[in-house]
C-alpha cells in the first residue's frame with residue numbers, strides 16, 4: 001500500500017489540496033452528501049487524512065441503522081469491535097464475542113454504511129490457535145462480512161501470521177498496547193508503555209507489524225510519547241484508543257460517546273446523554289399506553305365487511 005508521512009502542507013491530489021483549489025475558484029466546499037458518496041478506502045485514508053495532516057475519527061458500530069446515521073454524520077471509519085460482546089450481548093468481557101455473530105454484524109454495518117471503511121474485529125480464539133484457521137476466518141470476515149480490513153490483537157510474535165494474511169490479500173490492522181483479549185492472563189485491563197522497557201517493546205511491535213504487512217496500527221491505552229514515537233518510526237496510519245493526540249485517528253466505543261454506558265474510560269467521555277433520552281422516551285410511551293392515547297387508528301375493515309363479521 002501507499003506509504004504515508006504526515007506533514008502540514010496540503011499534499012498533491014489530497015482532499016485538502018482539492019479544498020484549497022475549490023476555495024481559490026470561489027466554489028462552495030464539498031457538501032456532506034458529496035463527500036459521503038465517495039467510498040473511503042485505505043488509499044483515501046492515507047491521502048485525505050494522513051498525508052494531508054488531517055486527523056480522522058473512528059467509532060465502534062454494531063448495526064446497520066446506526067451505521068447509516070454515522071455515515072451521514074461523516075465518520076469515515078467504523079470498527080465492528082468485539083466490544084459487541086459487552087455492548088450488545090451483555091457479557092463482562094470481549095472474549096465472549098462469537099465469530100459468526102461478529103461476521104453477521106460486520107455485514108450489517110457495511111450494508112448500512114456502504115461508503116464507510118468498515119473494520120472487523122477478529123474475536124478471541126479465531127486466530128490464536130492455528131494460523132490456517134486464522135487466515136480462513138479473516139477471509140470469512142472479508143467475504144461474508146464485507147469487511148475492508150480485519151483487526152487482530154497482536155505483538156511481534158504474531159509476525160508469521162500477519163505475513164501470511166498479507167500474502168493472502170487480507171488487510172490487517174495490528175492492535176497493540178493494551179490487548180483486552182489478554183485481560184484474564186494479565187489480571188485485568190491496564191495501560192501499557194509507561195516504563196522505558198515496555199515503551200521500547202511497543203515500538204518494536206509496531207515496526208514488526210508494519211514490516212509483516214499490516215496496513216494500519218491501533219494503539220490502546222498508552223502514553224502519547226510512545227504513540228508519537230510509533231508514528232515517527234512507521235509509515236502506516238495509526239489509530240489511538242486512549243493513546244494520545246499524536247495518533248492520526250482516534251477511536252472510542254460508540255456507547256460511551258452516546259452516554260449509554262454507566263462507566264466510561266477517561267478518554268471517552270459522553271458527548272450526549274442518549275441513555276437519559278431513551279428513558280424519557282420510554283416513560284412517555286408507558287404513559288401514552290396507560291392512557292390509551294394512541295392517536296387515530298390506521299386500519300379499518302373493508303366497507304360492508306364489518307357488518308358480515
Ligand code: KIV
Pocket residue numbers: 060079080081082083084094121218220241251252253
Ligand atoms: O473492540 C473494540 O471495540 C475495540 C476498540 C475499543 C478499539 O477494540
